[in-house]
Amino acid sequence: MNQKMSRRQPPLLILPSLAWFIVFLIIPIGIVILYSVRHKGAYGQVDWSLNLDNYKRAFEPIYLMIVARSLWLAAYTTAICLALSYPLAYFMARSSEGAKKALLALVIIPFWTNFVIRVYSLKLVLGEAGTINSVLLKLHLISAPLQMVDNSFGVSIGMVYNYLPFMVLPMYVALDKFDFTLMDAAYDLGATKTQTIIRVLLPLSLPGIVTGSLFVFIPAFGEFVIPDLLGGSQSMYVGTLITETFLKSRDWPFGSALSSFLVLFAMAAFMFVLSRQAADDENLRRAENTAPAPLPDTKVALHV
Amino acid sequence: MNDQLELEFEHVTKSFTGDRVVVNNLSFSVKKGEFFSFLGPSGCGKTTCLRMISGLERPSQGLIKMSGKVVNDIHPHKRNVHTVFQKYALFPHLNVFENVAFGLKMKKRPPAEVKERVERMLRMVSLQDYTRRSIQQLSGGEQQRVALVRALVNEPAILLLDEPLAALDLKLREQMHRELSSLQKQLGTTFIFVTHDQGEALTLSDRVAIMNAGNIEQIGTPTEVYEQPASTFVARFVGTTNVFSGPASHATIGGGGSGVAVATDGFGTLFAKQDEAKPRPATGDNVGLVVRPEKIRIRVTAPAGSGHGGLGTQSSTSSAPAPASAVTPANGASAATAVPTDAPIPSGHTVNVLRGTLIERIYFGPTTQIKLQISDRLPPIIALVANQTATKMPSLKMGDRYYAVWDAADSILVSSSQPTASQST
Numbered sequence: 001m002n003q004k005m006s007r008r009q010p011p012l013l014i015l016p017s018l019a020w021f022i023v024f025l026i027i028p029i030g031i032v033i034l035y036s037v038r039h040k041g042a043y044g045q046v047d048w049s050l051n052l053d054n055y056k057r058a059f060e061p062i063y064l065m066i067v068a069r070s071l072w073l074a075a076y077t078t079a080i081c082l083a084l085s086y087p088l089a090y091f092m093a094r095s096s097e098g099a100k101k102a103l104l105a106l107v108i109i110p111f112w113t114n115f116v117i118r119v120y121s122l123k124l125v126l127g128e129a130g131t132i133n134s135v136l137l138k139l140h141l142i143s144a145p146l147q148m149v150d151n152s153f154g155v156s157i158g159m160v161y162n163y164l165p166f167m168v169l170p171m172y173v174a175l176d177k178f179d180f181t182l183m184d185a186a187y188d189l190g191a192t193k194t195q196t197i198i199r200v201l202l203p204l205s206l207p208g209i210v211t212g213s214l215f216v217f218i219p220a221f222g223e224f225v226i227p228d229l230l231g232g233s234q235s236m237y238v239g240t241l242i243t244e245t246f247l248k249s250r251d252w253p254f255g256s257a258l259s260s261f262l263v264l265f266a267m268a269a270f271m272f273v274l275s276r277q278a279a280d281d282e283n284l285r286r287a288e289n290t291a292p293a294p295l296p297d298t299k300v301a302l303h304v
Numbered sequence: 305m306n307d308q309l310e311l312e313f314e315h316v317t318k319s320f321t322g323d324r325v326v327v328n329n330l331s332f333s334v335k336k337g338e339f340f341s342f343l344g345p346s347g348c349g350k351t352t353c354l355r356m357i358s359g360l361e362r363p364s365q366g367l368i369k370m371s372g373k374v375v376n377d378i379h380p381h382k383r384n385v386h387t388v389f390q391k392y393a394l395f396p397h398l399n400v401f402e403n404v405a406f407g408l409k410m411k412k413r414p415p416a417e418v419k420e421r422v423e424r425m426l427r428m429v430s431l432q433d434y435t436r437r438s439i440q441q442l443s444g445g446e447q448q449r450v451a452l453v454r455a456l457v458n459e460p461a462i463l464l465l466d467e468p469l470a471a472l473d474l475k476l477r478e479q480m481h482r483e484l485s486s487l488q489k490q491l492g493t494t495f496i497f498v499t500h501d502q503g504e505a506l507t508l509s510d511r512v513a514i515m516n517a518g519n520i521e522q523i524g525t526p527t528e529v530y531e532q533p534a535s536t537f538v539a540r541f542v543g544t545t546n547v548f549s550g551p552a553s554h555a556t557i558g559g560g561g562s563g564v565a566v567a568t569d570g571f572g573t574l575f576a577k578q579d580e581a582k583p584r585p586a587t588g589d590n591v592g593l594v595v596r597p598e599k600i601r602i603r604v605t606a607p608a609g610s611g612h613g614g615l616g617t618q619s620s621t622s623s624a625p626a627p628a629s630a631v632t633p634a635n636g637a638s639a640a641t642a643v644p645t646d647a648p649i650p651s652g653h654t655v656n657v658l659r660g661t662l663i664e665r666i667y668f669g670p671t672t673q674i675k676l677q678i679s680d681r682l683p684p685i686i687a688l689v690a691n692q693t694a695t696k697m698p699s700l701k702m703g704d705r706y707y708a709v710w711d712a713a714d715s716i717l718v719s720s721s722q723p724t725a726s727q728s729t
């Protein structure tokens with residue numbers, strides 16, 4: 001009874017978060033969209049006449065190149081995080097309760113340091129006079145310092161280092177709920193280790209894999225601090241492009257158009273995942289609605 | 305002879321990290337086509353035994369043989385052994401058909417054969433209309449059946465069942481007992497069944513191994529473990545029972561044969577007939593004396609004549625030989641269904657007599673279980689009386705004092721094991 005009422009009428013308690021959502025999400029996105037259909041005037045001011053040129057401009061080859069580079073960065077960051085996180089999350093989920101807590105703390109502790117400081121400290125570790133290079137030089141393993149920052153290598157290290165926890169945590173949550181006797185059951189039924197992983201472990205931890213991948217892929221696509229600090233001046237990514245358009249070129253309308261695309265992209269990715277989940281739910285509901293078979297009469301059945 | 309053996313354990317020991325021994329030096333064998341059960345309290349190592357048979361655990365010491373071959377190093381997926389897991393462990397992302405087909409698909413059987421065999425098995429347990437259902441939509445009993453045929457469809461040489469019925473309600477459990485028995489006879493598969501429910505073990509099994517803290521206390525047919533328990537632990541675990549213990553000494557008892565007198569703590573000296581097939585305990589050995597509730601007669605007046613043990617009257621032995629009155633319980637019956645004896649004890653037999661206050665009376669239908677408190681600091685004596693005879697004698701009143709009387713020939717002598725379990729049903 002109560003549940004029915006609350007379903008029809010949202011309770012007052014959600015009002016604060018609804019207000020938050022409107023003030024800090026819907027309105028800013030609305031403003032961005034409003035700006036994106038204007039134009040930069042001759043003196044850098046915003047020309048308020050309606051026009052869609054900014055969206056057309058975003059499809060010029062030079063910008064498409066940047067989008068492609070960002071997609072590639074997000075893709076391999078996600079892939080590397082996935083490959084590193086899965087074994088780690090599996091190990092965590094199979095550890096004793098005490099070890100679980102300790103490992104979880106180790107994953108989370110880096111978050112207590114400011115993001116920019118964390119990234120900048122990587123520069124100290126990886127730089128020409130950094131820890132790694134000086135150790136390798138002292139050991140005479142290399143004769144000249146390795147170039148590990150101010151290039152795409154530095155960017156990938158920084159990206160993986162920063163986004164790993166976003167992958168580990170949802171995956172750990174999924175694997176922690178996983179019933180490992182199902183793997184025993186698979187071995188018992190004649191499955192090899194590989195077959196067990198592919199047929200049982202992966203499908204049942206898929207929600208964790210999908211969530212973790214979204215958590216990494218979407219912010220990685222728009223990332224601008226890490227390429228800025230560790231990538232040197234050579235390569236431009238979508239995130240850097242947007243910041244520079246806003247702050248250096250002072251072209252707010254074009255920056256807004258680019259931002260709108262980014263928001264659109266994030267929404268599309270979420271929609272895709274949500275719709276797949278909805279399809280799964282729908283399948284389940286349809287299966288539930290099929291008329292239940294009559295209760296089996298085992299006495300008869302055993303003599304077939 | 306040896307090729308009749310499906311499974312052999314030779315001095316198998318298992319310990320996990322640390323030196324706690326979970327399974328201790330087990331040796332036993334299971335014949336082909338046998339219904340063999342492990343019976344024991346929770347945590348005694350039953351699941352660990354099954355996991356060593358299926359290959360999911362490796363013994364720390366000792367050999368496991370199947371059809372005469374050592375299998376210690378054979379991986380689970382290469383053993384022809386399948387398991388019905390304690391909580392079924394059905395794959396939640398697969399439907400009923402896919403669950404049952406899993407094993408055959410892993411063995412890369414052709415799809416037509418998979419379909420044919422899976423559907424035949426599902427028909428056998430009346431789940432043929434459930435193929436497309438997801439596991440979450442099945443009741444406990446249906447899930448149990450799916451788990452059963454998921455293992456059986458692979459035609460294992462040995463089927464392991466780990467407390468498969470523990471989660472089902474009583475009625476369903478009884479139905480599954482019949483189903484399991486007839487499936488096992490029909491297929492001729494060796495079943496190794498684990499349970500902590502003694503009634504279940506006794507009704508289903510050809511032989512039962514009673515486990516206690518990693519050891520097997522006794523292996524035998526249900527009748528053997530009930531009627532000739534090897535230890536006080538077995539006697540307590542299998543059926544309701546009265547257990548006394550104390551140092552043994554030789555005695556002559558009426559009714560022929562030699563006997564043993566047990567000087568119990570608080571119950572006086574109780575007599576038992578010495579089973580000629582068993583070694584006689586040395587004088588002074590600590591032994592257990594067991595008497596089943598259905599062997600005890602309840603009397604209002606002290607029995608006259610012959611020799612007595614216990615506290616009821618002073619004893620004096622006369623020896624008028626008479627055949628022992630052996631009223632045995634129905635085959636493998638647990639105490640609640642055993643037939644209580646009320647035939648008069650043959651004259652000349654030595655009897656044990658205890659006197660106490662009636663403190664509990666539980667009506668079971670055909671029988672009534674009563675408890676007599678002998679003294680405040682001792683556990684009460686449990687007796688089972690048939691209700692027809694109960695009506696013949698003055699009805700038993702709470703708080704009144706009665707005599708508990710039993711034939712010394714009905715006392716069972718057992719080795720005295722550590723008091724790990726309390727009096728149990």
Ligand SMILES: Nc1ncnc2c1ncn2[C@@H]1O[C@H](COP(=O)(O)OP(=O)(O)O)[C@@H](O)[C@H]1O
Nearest residue numbers: 320321326344345346347348349350351352353
């Ligand atoms: N993988 C394991 N690691 C450590 N101890 C275990 C493990 N598996 C079982 N045990 C211990 O072994 C004992 C027997 O367990 P188990 O065989 O499951 O008993 P049962 O099935 O008779 O209830 C228990 O005390 C349990 O804690």
Ligand SMILES: [Mg+2]
Nearest residue numbers: 350351390466
């Ligand atoms: Mg168990």
